[in-house]
Amino acid sequence: MGGACERARLPVVTFDVLVEVRLRPGIADPQGATIERSLTALGFVGVRDVRVGKAIRFTLDAPDEASARDQVTELCRRLLANPVMEDVDVTVAARSPATP
Amino acid sequence: MGGACERARLPVVTFDVLVEVRLRPGIADPQGATIERSLTALGFVGVRDVRVGKAIRFTLDAPDEASARDQVTELCRRLLANPVMEDVDVTVAARSPATP
Numbered sequence: 001m002g003g004a005c006e007r008a009r010l011p012v013v014t015f016d017v018l019v020e021v022r023l024r025p026g027i028a029d030p031q032g033a034t035i036e037r038s039l040t041a042l043g044f045v046g047v048r049d050v051r052v053g054k055a056i057r058f059t060l061d062a063p064d065e066a067s068a069r070d071q072v073t074e075l076c077r078r079l080l081a082n083p084v085m086e087d088v089d090v091t092v093a094a095r096s097p098a099t100p
Numbered sequence: 101m102g103g104a105c106e107r108a109r110l111p112v113v114t115f116d117v118l119v120e121v122r123l124r125p126g127i128a129d130p131q132g133a134t135i136e137r138s139l140t141a142l143g144f145v146g147v148r149d150v151r152v153g154k155a156i157r158f159t160l161d162a163p164d165e166a167s168a169r170d171q172v173t174e175l176c177r178r179l180l181a182n183p184v185m186e187d188v189d190v191t192v193a194a195r196s197p198a199t200p
Contacts, residue, residue, distance in 0.1 A: 012146075020155045021155075022155060022157065032156075032158075035156070035179065035180070036158070038179055039175055039179060042175070042178055042179060044171060044174075044175050046112075046160055046161035046162060046171075047158055047159075047160055047175070048158065048159045048160075048161075049157075049158055049159050050156065050157070050158040051156070051157045051158070052154060052155070052156050053154070053155040053156075053157070054152060054153070054154065054155060055120045055121075055122060055152070055153040055154060055155040056132075056135070056150065056151070056152050056153075057122065057149075057150070057151045057153070058132075058136070058147055058148060058149055058150040058151070059147075059148045059149050060146055060147055060148075061146035061148075062146060071144060071146075074144075075139055075142070075144050075147070078142060079135065079138055079139060079142060080135070
């Protein structure tokens with residue numbers, strides 16, 4: 001019961017999180033190279049350096065933005081990205097109360 | 101030779117383009133569901149609605165931003181995205197002359 005009270009007192013904010021995982025510069029990107037060749041074949045000249053990464057979006061409940069960022073950094077390290085080959089960009093935005 | 105003059109007169113700007121392709125709401129996303137289950141199993145509670153999309157980055161030479169956007173819209177339609185199942189977000193930013 002104490003636990004329930006404790007939980008009820010914690011303010012929880014919902015954050016919209018975007019994690020962009022992309023290959024580090026210098027790592028070969030065959031998917032990007034294929035897209036680049038196809039675009040050139042379709043007549044889109046002037047397209048260069050195509051790189052394909054992942055855009056992972058989710059919502060996260062956390063008490064505040066610092067704690068949300070810490071959690072996202074940790075879950076990138078443990079699951080979403082391979083730090084040897086990939087770079088990560090994290091965007092964390094508190095959802096406004098108007099958007100349920 | 102006339103062609104070369106013509107080409108020399110055209111101002112060309114380099115744009116950094118980011119195309120985010122994501123599944124439309126309601127379309128099943130097994131990759132996102134798997135990540136969500138794994139994160140929960142790793143102890144990250146409070147993570148919901150995981151969706152995995154593609155983040156495609158490239159550079160594009162175009163005379164101006166409007167023309168760059170038109171080209172990107174067209175190449176999304178013709179190659180990068182499936183409009184039946186996917187939504188697209190396009191970000192186009194002119195590269196500053198300081199960044200070669």
